[in-house]
Amino acid sequence: TRSTRPQRLLGAVQKNATRGDPCSVIQAIDHFCRNKEWAMNVGDEKGCILDAVVSEVNPATVLELGTYCGYSTVRIARLLPPDAKLITLEFNPDFAAIARQVIAWAGLEEKVQLVEGASGDWIPRMKEQFGVKTFDLVFLDHWKDRYLPDTKLMEECGILRKGSVLLADNVICPGTPDYLEFVRNSPRYESQYFKSHLEYTKVEDGLEKSVFLG
Numbered sequence: 001t002r003s004t005r006p007q008r009l010l011g012a013v014q015k016n017a018t019r020g021d022p023c024s025v026i027q028a029i030d031h032f033c034r035n036k037e038w039a040m041n042v043g044d045e046k047g048c049i050l051d052a053v054v055s056e057v058n059p060a061t062v063l064e065l066g067t068y069c070g071y072s073t074v075r076i077a078r079l080l081p082p083d084a085k086l087i088t089l090e091f092n093p094d095f096a097a098i099a100r101q102v103i104a105w106a107g108l109e110e111k112v113q114l115v116e117g118a119s120g121d122w123i124p125r126m127k128e129q130f131g132v133k134t135f136d137l138v139f140l141d142h143w144k145d146r147y148l149p150d151t152k153l154m155e156e157c158g159i160l161r162k163g164s165v166l167l168a169d170n171v172i173c174p175g176t177p178d179y180l181e182f183v184r185n186s187p188r189y190e191s192q193y194f195k196s197h198l199e200y201t202k203v204e205d206g207l208e209k210s211v212f213l214g
């Protein structure tokens with residue numbers, strides 16, 4: 001039977017990227033998505049903004065919601081200091097299987113813990129399961145209607161601390177209107193919009209950076 005797009009994306013990584021070289025993995029995926037098949041990775045343009053925020057926060061603990069094929073996982077993990085931990089949640093087992101291989105090809109397995117399941121099940125268990133008290137940085141890139149409920153859940157579960165940074169993809173396209181309204185109007189967040197474009201296109205999109213004020 002015909003391969004899936006994630007399988008073809010992994011093939012492009014294994015063919016064109018150098019094992020242990022995260023930048024070559026990122027370049028191989030961007031080249032594949034720009035020239036062969038579009039895929040919903042944060043991409044190179046928004047990826048540079050992601051890189052800047054990761055470097056500024058210099059996080060010891062990162063939570064990513066929505067691994068997909070592991071593109072942003074590799075982008076983030078390559079910038080983390082040696083003892084830092086990135087936990088990435090993925091609901092779809094087929095996507096998770098591809099992402100594990102992409103992360104391994106980049107040589108970043110030590111820094112990344114990929115967890116399969118739903119945010120509603122795992123967010124309440126982060127502390128007990130992974131020994132993480134709070135997250136310095138959260139990257140939201142999963143189902144757009146889950147950004148707001150999961151943010152409220154993270155607050156309730158106490159995994160955010162004063163100064164925790166939430167960085168949300170796709171706040172314009174496909175759009176996360178309820179989340180955007182919440183973080184921009186809540187007195188408990190200081191929000192900033194980084195205008196960009198939908199990955200590999202000229203369509204407007206952007207990232208919203210929101211600092212939790214505690």
Ligand SMILES: O=C(NC/C=C/[C@H]1O[C@@H](n2cnc(C(F)(F)F)c2)[C@H](O)[C@@H]1O)c1cc([N+](=O)[O-])cc(O)c1O
Pocket residue numbers: 040041042064065066067068089090091092095117118119120141142143144146169170173174198199
């Ligand atoms: O729909 C988009 N993204 C949805 C992304 C969804 C991904 O997040 C996973 N997930 C679901 N729950 C969890 C968790 F973590 F809760 F467990 C993880 C899903 O299995 C999927 O791999 C999207 C669409 C476009 N587009 O242009 O249409 C562009 C983009 O950048 C996008 O991110």
Ligand SMILES: [Mg+2]
Pocket residue numbers: 040041042141169170
């Ligand atoms: Mg996205």
